[in-house]
Amino acid sequence: MSLNYKEIDAILAEIDIENSHLQKIKQPNFHTLYLEFYKPGGRFGITVCLAPGRTRFHLVDAAPANEIKLQRFAQFMRSRVQGGRVTGMQQINSDRIIRMELLRAGEQIVLWFRLWSGAANIIASDGEDIILDAFYRRPGRSEISGGRFILPEPKPTLKEFTVREIPGEGSFNERICRWYETSEYDNELDRLRDKVLRRIDSDTAKAESTLHKLEKKSGQYERYESYKQTGDLLMSNIHLIRRGDSWVKAANYYTDNEEIEIELDPTLSPEKNAEKYYSQYRKAKSGIEKVEEDLNNQKLILRNLEADRERLEQETDLEVLKSFLDSIPKQAPADDREKTPGLSYRSGPYTILVGRSATENDQLLRKYVRGNDVWLHARDYPGGYVFIKTIKGKSVPLENLLDAGNLALFYSKGRASGKGELYYTQVKYLRRAKDGPLGLVLPTQEKNLSVILDQQRLNRMMGTDS
Numbered sequence: 438m439s440l441n442y443k444e445i446d447a448i449l450a451e452i453d454i455e456n457s458h459l460q461k462i463k464q465p466n467f468h469t470l471y472l473e474f475y476k477p478g479g480r481f482g483i484t485v486c487l488a489p490g491r492t493r494f495h496l497v498d499a500a501p502a503n504e505i506k507l508q509r510f511a512q513f514m515r516s517r518v519q520g521g522r523v524t525g526m527q528q529i530n531s532d533r534i535i536r537m538e539l540l541r542a543g544e545q546i547v548l549w550f551r552l553w554s555g556a557a558n559i560i561a562s563d564g565e566d567i568i569l570d571a572f573y574r575r576p577g578r579s580e581i582s583g584g585r586f587i588l589p590e591p592k593p594t595l596k597e598f599t600v601r602e603i604p605g606e607g608s609f610n611e612r613i614c615r616w617y618e619t620s621e622y623d624n625e626l627d628r629l630r631d632k633v634l635r636r637i638d639s640d641t642a643k644a645e646s647t648l649h650k651l652e653k654k655s656g657q658y659e660r661y662e663s664y665k666q667t668g669d670l671l672m673s674n675i676h677l678i679r680r681g682d683s684w685v686k687a688a689n690y691y692t693d694n695e696e697i698e699i700e701l702d703p704t705l706s707p708e709k710n711a712e713k714y715y716s717q718y719r720k721a722k723s724g725i726e727k728v729e730e731d732l733n734n735q736k737l738i739l740r741n742l743e744a745d746r747e748r749l750e751q752e753t754d755l756e757v758l759k760s761f762l763d764s765i766p767k768q769a770p771a772d773d774r775e776k777t778p779g780l781s782y783r784s785g786p787y788t789i790l791v792g793r794s795a796t797e798n799d800q801l802l803r804k805y806v807r808g809n810d811v812w813l814h815a816r817d818y819p820g821g822y823v824f825i826k827t828i829k830g831k832s833v834p835l836e837n838l839l840d841a842g843n844l845a846l847f848y849s850k851g852r853a854s855g856k857g858e859l860y861y862t863q864v865k866y867l868r869r870a871k872d873g874p875l876g877l878v879l880p881t882q883e884k885n886l887s888v889i890l891d892q893q894r895l896n897r898m899m900g901t902d903s
Contacts (some may be wrong), residue, residue: 439492439554440613441598443533447609448495449535452483454523459539462519464511466499470559470572471498474523477764485550486617487572494550495612495618510559513570518546518561530591562586624711631756633707633749636762641742648735655728664718667699671711678707705760734780737899742782760786763828777805779821782898783886784840787833788826789898791844792876798822799876806813808865811838812880813845816858818847822876824864842888852890859886 440448455475461473461482468488475482507515521541529536535550545564549558551602560580561570568584577587666689671678674687682705701710742795745761754759763786771826779797782789790805792798801824808811811825811833823845825833842859851857860883867878 438601439490440494440533440552441601442528442533443598443600444609445494445533445535445552445614447600449526449528451608452481454525454526454537457481457523459519459521459523460875461500462511463500463503463506464515465509466504467508470499470511470514471497471501482524485559487559489554491555491617491621492533492552492554492557493613494552495496495613495617497639498611511574513561517569518548519540521546527584529588532589532591540768545569548588553640560586568607571865620732626753626758627756629762630749630752631654633752633758633761634746637749639737639747641746644735644742648739651728651732651735655725655732662718664714664721668711668714668718670697671699671707671714674831675707675711675812678710680706730780733899741893745783746862757786762827782840782844783832784825784837784898787837788824788839789823789844791848792822792824793848794821795874795876802864802867802878808863810864810902811841812864812867812878813841813859813861813886814880815845815849816860816885818849818851818857820845820851825850838886839888839891840894840898843891844898846888846890847895856889857888859888860884861868861886870874888893 451740457474460475463471470485522538525538533552537548539546547562549560561569566586573582605612687698732845778800780791792801806824813823852872862880862883865884
């Protein structure tokens with residue numbers, strides 16, 4: 438809700454502002470200005486919000502945090518108005534326009550706070566109402582530097598306004614402040630939760646599409662055993678084949694000697710034709726193993742997304758929702774939006790990426806991790822690189838580090854021993870080995886981590902908990 442003129446009068450009546458000095462100016466977001474005043478007896482802060490539906494002016498208990506860089510009007514206020522002494526403040530014509538007069542270095546400055554929900558603004562003028570600057574520059578209203586601020590003509594009030602009853606203890610300013618804080622927290626909570634759930638739904642749709650493609654690919658690879666059988670039949674009947682033949686008839690001893698025709702490449706020798714089928718067998722066999730691994734990983738991603746949705750759709754802590762959004766890797770440029778190489782796991786709010794080969798390690802290092810992300814690797818065994826995608830402003834807790842450490846040991850040659858030493862450091866402390874193999878890096882400022890494989894921990898991340 439926005440304040441009506443009687444509520445503004447009630448707020449102004451509680452603010453003893455005359456002869457105070459404006460000592461601090463902040464702009465926490467794109468529609469709010471915070472002003473802090475001092476006079477003998479203490480400091481007090483006033484927030485002025487120009488957002489439609491939430492237009493207001495009242496005392497606040499504490500200075501807000503900055504969410505944006507200092508904007509143009511706030512910079513002007515600091516250079517021309519900050520330090521001024523307030524000589525008066527009043528509401529004009531019961532029209533939700535507050536006039537604040539200040540004196541700074543002999544110069545009179547007037548701040549006009551127009552608290553109209555659809556056309557709110559803060560305008561700074563000199564004593565002759567010539568505009569010095571405005572929070573929102575509106576040329577159509579002549580609300581630009583050098584224009585003249587003109588008060589609207591008083592209009593008769595058709596509706597009888599009252600000071601609404603705001604529950605709680607304390608002054609009207611204190612109750613209004615708490616009401617808006619609660620309301621804005623709830624609005625921000627709804628906004629963030631909606632953003633999180635939309636992101637989860639989008640990622641779920643992508644994961645389901647990828648799963649469908651992998652299942653289709655798996656079906657194509659399932660015939661890999663038939664390629665080996667065809668190669669065996671060609672080798673058994675190689676005496677019947679001549680270079681240039683396009684087909685050969687052979688008894689298929691895999692199916693009760695049923696006669697079949699096998700297609701040949703007439704440009705290849707009989708032995709090369711058999712080798713061609715064996716090559717298709719090896720490729721398909723290797724492919725189906727990789728596809729099955731990707732299928733399991735994609736099913737794990739879907740289970741994690743479902744668990745995230747169940748956990749976050751009722752979440753009431755803003756920081757938890759923000760942490761979840763911060764943990765999502767930034768989208769790659771348009772030309773690089775292919776599937777993240779390697780495997781991906783969730784450890785609480787953190788994403789863990791695992792490279793299983795030199796190529797995947799190199800791709801992850803080049804495109805998918807940042808300087809503050811954490812890199813782990815088995816110390817005495819060859820193995821994949823493991824990365825923890827960090828959250829801005831937060832250090833990685835030990836539990837999440839142990840999750841990543843278990844994955845680093847599991848995807849190394851040290852898995853069979855059940856325990857091992859790891860080293861870890863931030864990505865920015867990795868240096869590529871000069872003339873070294875693909876993906877090889879030399880760590881600096883590394884720390885040690887001893888890990889004993891914890892099957893329950895692995896099951897939880899891989900989605901195989903019973």
